[in-house]
Amino acid sequence: MTAADDHHVVIVGAGFGGLEAARNLAGAPVRITMIDQRNHHLFQPLLYQVATASLPTSEIAWPIRFLLRGYKNVTTLLGAVTGVDRANKQVLLEGEGPIGFDTLILATGARHAYFGHDEWEPYAPGVKTLEDATRIRRRILSAFEQAEWETNPARRAEWLTFVIIGAGPTGVELAGTIAELAHDTLRGDFRNVDTRSARVILVEAGPRILAGFTEDLSSYAERALERLGVEVRLGQPVSDCRADGIMLGEEFLPARTTLWAAGVAASPAAEWLEAPSDRAGRVRVEPDLTAPGRPDIFVIGDTAFVAGTDGKPVPGVAPAAKQQGLYVAGLIKARLQGKPAPPPFAYRNAGNLATIGKRAAIVDFGWIKLRGRLAWWIWGIAHIFFLIGLRNRLAVALNWLWIYVSGHRSARLITQRDPGSGSASR
Amino acid sequence: MTAADDHHVVIVGAGFGGLEAARNLAGAPVRITMIDQRNHHLFQPLLYQVATASLPTSEIAWPIRFLLRGYKNVTTLLGAVTGVDRANKQVLLEGEGPIGFDTLILATGARHAYFGHDEWEPYAPGVKTLEDATRIRRRILSAFEQAEWETNPARRAEWLTFVIIGAGPTGVELAGTIAELAHDTLRGDFRNVDTRSARVILVEAGPRILAGFTEDLSSYAERALERLGVEVRLGQPVSDCRADGIMLGEEFLPARTTLWAAGVAASPAAEWLEAPSDRAGRVRVEPDLTAPGRPDIFVIGDTAFVAGTDGKPVPGVAPAAKQQGLYVAGLIKARLQGKPAPPPFAYRNAGNLATIGKRAAIVDFGWIKLRGRLAWWIWGIAHIFFLIGLRNRLAVALNWLWIYVSGHRSARLITQRDPGSGSASR
Numbered sequence: 001m002t003a004a005d006d007h008h009v010v011i012v013g014a015g016f017g018g019l020e021a022a023r024n025l026a027g028a029p030v031r032i033t034m035i036d037q038r039n040h041h042l043f044q045p046l047l048y049q050v051a052t053a054s055l056p057t058s059e060i061a062w063p064i065r066f067l068l069r070g071y072k073n074v075t076t077l078l079g080a081v082t083g084v085d086r087a088n089k090q091v092l093l094e095g096e097g098p099i100g101f102d103t104l105i106l107a108t109g110a111r112h113a114y115f116g117h118d119e120w121e122p123y124a125p126g127v128k129t130l131e132d133a134t135r136i137r138r139r140i141l142s143a144f145e146q147a148e149w150e151t152n153p154a155r156r157a158e159w160l161t162f163v164i165i166g167a168g169p170t171g172v173e174l175a176g177t178i179a180e181l182a183h184d185t186l187r188g189d190f191r192n193v194d195t196r197s198a199r200v201i202l203v204e205a206g207p208r209i210l211a212g213f214t215e216d217l218s219s220y221a222e223r224a225l226e227r228l229g230v231e232v233r234l235g236q237p238v239s240d241c242r243a244d245g246i247m248l249g250e251e252f253l254p255a256r257t258t259l260w261a262a263g264v265a266a267s268p269a270a271e272w273l274e275a276p277s278d279r280a281g282r283v284r285v286e287p288d289l290t291a292p293g294r295p296d297i298f299v300i301g302d303t304a305f306v307a308g309t310d311g312k313p314v315p316g317v318a319p320a321a322k323q324q325g326l327y328v329a330g331l332i333k334a335r336l337q338g339k340p341a342p343p344p345f346a347y348r349n350a351g352n353l354a355t356i357g358k359r360a361a362i363v364d365f366g367w368i369k370l371r372g373r374l375a376w377w378i379w380g381i382a383h384i385f386f387l388i389g390l391r392n393r394l395a396v397a398l399n400w401l402w403i404y405v406s407g408h409r410s411a412r413l414i415t416q417r418d419p420g421s422g423s424a425s426r
Numbered sequence: 427m428t429a430a431d432d433h434h435v436v437i438v439g440a441g442f443g444g445l446e447a448a449r450n451l452a453g454a455p456v457r458i459t460m461i462d463q464r465n466h467h468l469f470q471p472l473l474y475q476v477a478t479a480s481l482p483t484s485e486i487a488w489p490i491r492f493l494l495r496g497y498k499n500v501t502t503l504l505g506a507v508t509g510v511d512r513a514n515k516q517v518l519l520e521g522e523g524p525i526g527f528d529t530l531i532l533a534t535g536a537r538h539a540y541f542g543h544d545e546w547e548p549y550a551p552g553v554k555t556l557e558d559a560t561r562i563r564r565r566i567l568s569a570f571e572q573a574e575w576e577t578n579p580a581r582r583a584e585w586l587t588f589v590i591i592g593a594g595p596t597g598v599e600l601a602g603t604i605a606e607l608a609h610d611t612l613r614g615d616f617r618n619v620d621t622r623s624a625r626v627i628l629v630e631a632g633p634r635i636l637a638g639f640t641e642d643l644s645s646y647a648e649r650a651l652e653r654l655g656v657e658v659r660l661g662q663p664v665s666d667c668r669a670d671g672i673m674l675g676e677e678f679l680p681a682r683t684t685l686w687a688a689g690v691a692a693s694p695a696a697e698w699l700e701a702p703s704d705r706a707g708r709v710r711v712e713p714d715l716t717a718p719g720r721p722d723i724f725v726i727g728d729t730a731f732v733a734g735t736d737g738k739p740v741p742g743v744a745p746a747a748k749q750q751g752l753y754v755a756g757l758i759k760a761r762l763q764g765k766p767a768p769p770p771f772a773y774r775n776a777g778n779l780a781t782i783g784k785r786a787a788i789v790d791f792g793w794i795k796l797r798g799r800l801a802w803w804i805w806g807i808a809h810i811f812f813l814i815g816l817r818n819r820l821a822v823a824l825n826w827l828w829i830y831v832s833g834h835r836s837a838r839l840i841t842q843r844d845p846g847s848g849s850a851s852r
Binding site for chain 2: 038039040056057058059061063065066069074075076077078079096130141142145148149188189190191192394395398412413414
């Protein structure tokens, strides 16, 4: 055992960034401890498909310790980190003693955020965890069940109105899939309601949907959504969310199901470090992804704010987090070997993808832009490729093929009742 | 519209019996309303596989209204029945108005029961619903996570001890699968504990396991369990269940995870009808499965107590419930056509199956008894055959093949935290 073998790297968070760091450090002469408050890594880009009953939970999530079982220098612990004791170089945990580190990597991700309106959360839940997704799935499916009971036409229409706030990729994907669920999958399952009469309304404060894409791709996506029967409302900020609808400026829009896809905030890593942060709570890291003044603490993924080489902030997407995990692992290895530090982190944008329902998508690789059915196939193949593990790739591919061919969705289960939500969830 | 078209059959409960009744009445000149408090039909014989992380929830459950979508005279409603107004021939519902019936079929199933010790439930949960199964899955997986943290060897051993109370088919299946999970699937995933040291203890008050089978099959099953590393304790009734273990007579057995597979009680249909019932709360029905004195009210499945033609009670298994659903549908159709009533219900026992882990099973068809690997294949094929829907058959077959070949289990997700369960579930 050399001295380097005693170098202890603690990674908090087994998302895309943390997992990539662990894997790339696994061969190095270090001990690694991976701590996450959940037992599973989640493939977040497909989480909206769980929320809309297209995929079961187990096909987009894997036990972290299973993913890391082959790396003998990695210990995985299920635990909730509550802070960082920087003076003593320790991570603080809920209900367990502290864990010391030589190098710390914080990759704790983000939650959806309501920017000063946390009271909206019960009425407009967001989708960041498996629990969020099954809760939203229950809400959507229960709304149709309520409509089947309802005899008052106005109230029935409220149950059949679905509002999605925020027209980024998640909001667009949710709106498109809910429209397909109502207008196609559920058609014929009910006797008292025609699910095709359901309204799906996508609300966006900005002037266009998918603002991260070029204008022509975003206007194509808007038309594709409208073909699916989604109403797109642009330039209308939400001023209130309630159980029975939302306020768009002065207009009240009655709806029993509202989903939030408008914003996220970083986990409290900036507070733990008392480090400067941006409006979304992300730690403003150095160009080498270390926390200011702390070369032994890295912050990566959705928890970090760093400008790309083009001056624009690195986006909060899975490929960026993975590149950062890889970069940090390389930097730590270089240090241990006494080699010079690598150049600052540079984000390579491999392309932007978004999907609209099960037959259309937009793809922007920079050198080529695609839209329509071909783009959808590229989107599907790319996502299946990045899914971890052969079995899940196969299972997800089968599921999609099934939905594509038959229009049925297998994961239409109402489970996990909210104790407090009353009759709506039964 | 004829008068017969106005005959309204209300079915409460979409388990095996209720669903079979609905399907066989679908062609008759009746209106049918199916009411269930859940939106899904559950393939209960495989529920223990969800509890032990072998199958995801969505592969053994299907939306009821999807299963009945093709039967245009069937309306499916999601609702909780709270009673029966026999004088006015109405079913009473939680939060909705009553629903009148001409003929009522109660097929409301059973829950696990503690026979006067309801205080044991939090410490020894049973497995009857999807929520039960995911809760138990979380407990089992969390116990290994706790053991990984624990430094005190005695407490670590408690986290690695799993007790199953009751050695009927469910108890045997749970014990065998947990032993495989610990000794095979999870091996190598942990750094501080050797999961092969986990103890799985099957406790039975009676003199042998699987008392419904012949003595030689049950002793074979006992040896098969012991080969999997399960400790079988016979003739030892449980006298107490606590958070940290159970009392077997005067002996205290420390264990952090205890599961209940010892008994069930019928749903409160007997109370709704003020009808005579047996010890397990089942309605003592007439030979034609009607409630005493009420030819318009049928009770079937786990909710009914009826003697078979051999004098022995009809067992609470899926084939019996299906045969009863079919029988009742035929009887109602005969009545509507003015035909004579069919002979009393007679149960045909098509065979008894139980599985012990992933390579052994016992099968008793009466004319032939089988055990070992061949019996396991028969068990697997029979269960896949009875799964509803092509897609689920394929998905379950793929899952099992994957576990069989690789030993990995894909559904190892800790979700749905208990709000009150503290650190054990994290």
